[in-house]
Amino acid sequence: MRPSGRAPDQMRTIAFEPHFTRHAEGSVLVSFGDTRVLVTASVEEKVPPFLRGKGQGWVTAEYGMLPRATHTRGNREAAKGKQSGRTQEIQRLIGRSLRAVVDLTKLGERQIVLDCDVIQADGGTRTASISGAWVALRIALDKLLESKALKEDPIHTQVAAVSCGVFKGTAVLDLDYDEDSAAGCDGNFVLTADGSIVEAQVTAEGECYDEELLLRMLRLARIGCGEIFEAQLKAVGK
Amino acid sequence: MRPSGRAPDQMRTIAFEPHFTRHAEGSVLVSFGDTRVLVTASVEEKVPPFLRGKGQGWVTAEYGMLPRATHTRGNREAAKGKQSGRTQEIQRLIGRSLRAVVDLTKLGERQIVLDCDVIQADGGTRTASISGAWVALRIALDKLLESKALKEDPIHTQVAAVSCGVFKGTAVLDLDYDEDSAAGCDGNFVLTADGSIVEAQVTAEGECYDEELLLRMLRLARIGCGEIFEAQLKAVGK
Amino acid sequence: MRPSGRAPDQMRTIAFEPHFTRHAEGSVLVSFGDTRVLVTASVEEKVPPFLRGKGQGWVTAEYGMLPRATHTRGNREAAKGKQSGRTQEIQRLIGRSLRAVVDLTKLGERQIVLDCDVIQADGGTRTASISGAWVALRIALDKLLESKALKEDPIHTQVAAVSCGVFKGTAVLDLDYDEDSAAGCDGNFVLTADGSIVEAQVTAEGECYDEELLLRMLRLARIGCGEIFEAQLKAVGK
Amino acid sequence: MRPSGRAPDQMRTIAFEPHFTRHAEGSVLVSFGDTRVLVTASVEEKVPPFLRGKGQGWVTAEYGMLPRATHTRGNREAAKGKQSGRTQEIQRLIGRSLRAVVDLTKLGERQIVLDCDVIQADGGTRTASISGAWVALRIALDKLLESKALKEDPIHTQVAAVSCGVFKGTAVLDLDYDEDSAAGCDGNFVLTADGSIVEAQVTAEGECYDEELLLRMLRLARIGCGEIFEAQLKAVGK
């Protein structure tokens, strides 16, 4: 049995609390069990230099973890003066994942910045971030559609992410911190609501894996993302 | 009339939500109206180099603001690679204020780090941080006392802070963002529950002030801190 | 008795040596006893980005300390790659203090940078810097007025600063390094020649203080600044 | 047909030139077509702080690209003062991949640093780096085994990596720069000689993919890595 006592294909309780803060155009507090991430979507009426004048928009993400989101306090990245490789890897993944479901030309020359700040960490912060970022983005774009700043909806489908891993030879879904530490390998799957794969990353952590385990993890990910897609829709009132 | 419609000596609604996160030894979400700051107290069994072997402890603070805590998104300090002068000024003030009510020799060779992260900003983030830091510290030290890691209570009194300013010639208490922007001068007062002053900082912002206004602001600060002291006690169950 | 043997309300010898260097539009070597600060005022025909096109000017300050200005050598900030929190706090204070007596719209779209570099430190470097900065600024603006680059004088009054503290229960004026180290609390007052307060900052250093001591320190500050105002006028030949 | 004219399952010419430089304990110049990476393995008789005294070793990697390895010159990371997110992501992947085939306890308290520097880039620099790193590591450890510094061989199998992608709906192997730019999605597979998967990362670049394409890419990767494994053995004389 897995450390959390959950069945292999059982997600933690997931929750989206939309409009958690009031200044951002879109915001949500997403929880995957004890993992809690605040995601805000900020609309900026400008694009990065490499896109200026090209008639399209951009979606990007930044990721951070409060110093004591974790079991033991980590150093504040702002105080250290640089973002870790892990932070950069995660924020690049979040940005890529969201851009996969957005038609940037329909966005016009504006940028949406998705800030994902981990308030409390218990495994799966990047997958919670991606899943929450879609909600924050949806809320922000709904405002732009309502105000007629946008004519067409740039989002063509939902995107969500969930982690999977192999624990004592069995593929399991949505690892918490204890399970992640004990897993032989673990991965993250970013899927769309229409069944496609945006990103699959599976890494051996002590034990290599084979094609069969890879496929099992992918199938668990489909189950998990299915639940998330439903919760996302409810959060944005659709 | 002041922009918020409050009476000159009227605080915003203040609230302390203790144990907001679960990993830190002490944590609280403090609200002064729409300003919300998450404060965690982390106990570390080591002291900074300049105190090693001196048989005393240390209390320090770090301060940060989520990029979209504000009306328009600010750059992430971790991404810029340095903390602003404002951030450093505030975290030095928080640390100094808390050390004023702690007997560092009773703390033993351990350090308490108070992380103050602004989730939403509407004026007074530094005073909310100081007021919340006392609660987080109190909770963390109560745990150390309970577990007998500490024999004597290092905290000798409460500390709280509140801002005051001069709006159209009248001294007013606990400015929100709009009031702060319109004030002729503004200040921060850090007071202890036994009536002493830990820090007073009053800065002209467009209009200089005189001794009488300084004293009026100090008296308003006493009123405000009185309310905060009560709320702090309730939050820590005393 | 205070360590320096001075009376509680007695300043150290203060001196302004104007035109200490020749390239800057304004320059002065200011001494408060053994504390010596070189202040230069540089006129730049541009403003910072946030003011471009607004038809007004800006006054800003930078502060630095030569590595061996102090009793033991400190690390060079340029070599460490960043300015300390203390440095940033001081240079923000100097800039704010000078802007309080300057009408920025009369300055036109130009910036005055006040560089305050401590040659030798013996307490009170920030108050000497503010007091000297007024002299350097006055000299630089006199040149602009003479050359008709400015039509009206942007400076409406003098500004000066002095430190005060509480030593063994007595409020004392203009602390040197030894006194500062031994003081229970210490503060800095920035006053204008017409009797107003620009900034008051009083910090408990080991001992809290009360309203009465705050007022005594403020009154001592008035005495000290009175002396400085006279010396400033003499230095600029008025 | 793919831009390079190669068959979907056809690798570019791969070559390993061992002992390319003389100071490093192991070195190789690896070529995947026009992509050329110099990999050196440096043996250090110390481990990073988190491993001190734990009786095991460490394998880590650093990655860099010469400014004009690419079609247009990129800025030198040393001059910019920081490594890009991409650089950090790649060097973390290389380190993880090599550690997957090394028994760190057999290494003793020493660290092997694998420096992968791209001399010329034409797609696939990270997979060439991983494949070359194994050769450099093998050479360095053979020296340690020969000199009896090591008793047992810490490497338990070979590791290699290759990229795959989907070009106009067809899965293709070992993309060069032009193909990579035109691919709908692309991925990197890190495999061991005994048939296991160390890491699979497949990212949609404009087009999402499905399970079938994922499996096809994995099968192509097995073909490609098979060729690399043979070439690696020849390079180290086995």
Added chain:
Amino acid sequence: MRPSGRAPDQMRTIAFEPHFTRHAEGSVLVSFGDTRVLVTASVEEKVPPFLRGKGQGWVTAEYGMLPRATHTRGNREAAKGKQSGRTQEIQRLIGRSLRAVVDLTKLGERQIVLDCDVIQADGGTRTASISGAWVALRIALDKLLESKALKEDPIHTQVAAVSCGVFKGTAVLDLDYDEDSAAGCDGNFVLTADGSIVEAQVTAEGECYDEELLLRMLRLARIGCGEIFEAQLKAVGK
């Protein structure tokens, strides 16, 4: 006898391998014995800000050393986040030396960046860099002349550099690493093919020197640069 067994006026084998990489407008792998430096010349159709609109071009250089180019691994400058003083000193010297033989007005508003990356170090990396940079620059400008982007040749003569030193009282030419470590003083001479001196730098390393030794070193440098000039011409096919 000198450590290398060479006669005092004997160069190491020098070699230029032009077109070593294919993306750069000019490239060469230069060897002075075991010292090997890859130099690329990149043509950029822009100039640095201080030259904009002045109708002239610029030639600049950057220098780097692969971490394991040396006997023991050095830290990667990109990872440390800054270039050492030595690196900056060398790249400034290379840039200055090349500009001495280029008529910048004939270059038009474009910049040539000369990247000198040390693949393997055995003494004399800066002199090999300068000598190789001329070859890379010559190749790049020949392309611009061929394509008629340039009308006149901006290069008016050849430039080369070689090190000299004093070993046990005798002036010797082209020091390798062992000789350099043992030399009493060492210097670098940058000369033009028409017999002029561009730069002479001779530094005492343990032993001071006199005018006579300075002149002997200069004469040895003429001999060494003579050989280099011939090899440069052969490399560029002239």
Added chain:
Amino acid sequence: MRPSGRAPDQMRTIAFEPHFTRHAEGSVLVSFGDTRVLVTASVEEKVPPFLRGKGQGWVTAEYGMLPRATHTRGNREAAKGKQSGRTQEIQRLIGRSLRAVVDLTKLGERQIVLDCDVIQADGGTRTASISGAWVALRIALDKLLESKALKEDPIHTQVAAVSCGVFKGTAVLDLDYDEDSAAGCDGNFVLTADGSIVEAQVTAEGECYDEELLLRMLRLARIGCGEIFEAQLKAVGK
């Protein structure tokens, strides 16, 4: 005629004002005409890591320029977060030059840091720094000898430096800023009082030079350093 109206072999007025500041073990304000540099020597009872336990000392230098030491204000290096290549090149030269006349084993395990801060710049700041550094070092070591902390004098001779250049074909001595800007080439010579050369660096700035000009500059440098040696001795009372 040269711009300053001086004869080719005529120095500017040079002056050493010893004991300019009081905290440093040695200090001097050195002037070469309008160039003024404050040099302090700080004695530290520790050595850099690479010398620990080797029974010898170290002499090192740091160099800085106040932002408005120059005609137009330069950016503060501490604010920019890094020292320029020029700064690093100069401070390396100063350190090397002083070490050439010090027997580091006689110094014991202590370090002398020579801080050279340019108060006003008018050409020749590095040569004034070296010449002044000898005075500050001499004063500091005299104190150590007096207090018996040192048994033998580690300084075996004087060292001084002066710039030379070629102006309209004539070699001239000790260039001021205007002359330096107009010179065809310029160099710095570091000489000892017993007639040896520590460092010679001559750089073409627009015009190459020949052996004869090099020798003429060296001879002028001997004249200039002769004057400096006398003034140094007078400054230290010998």
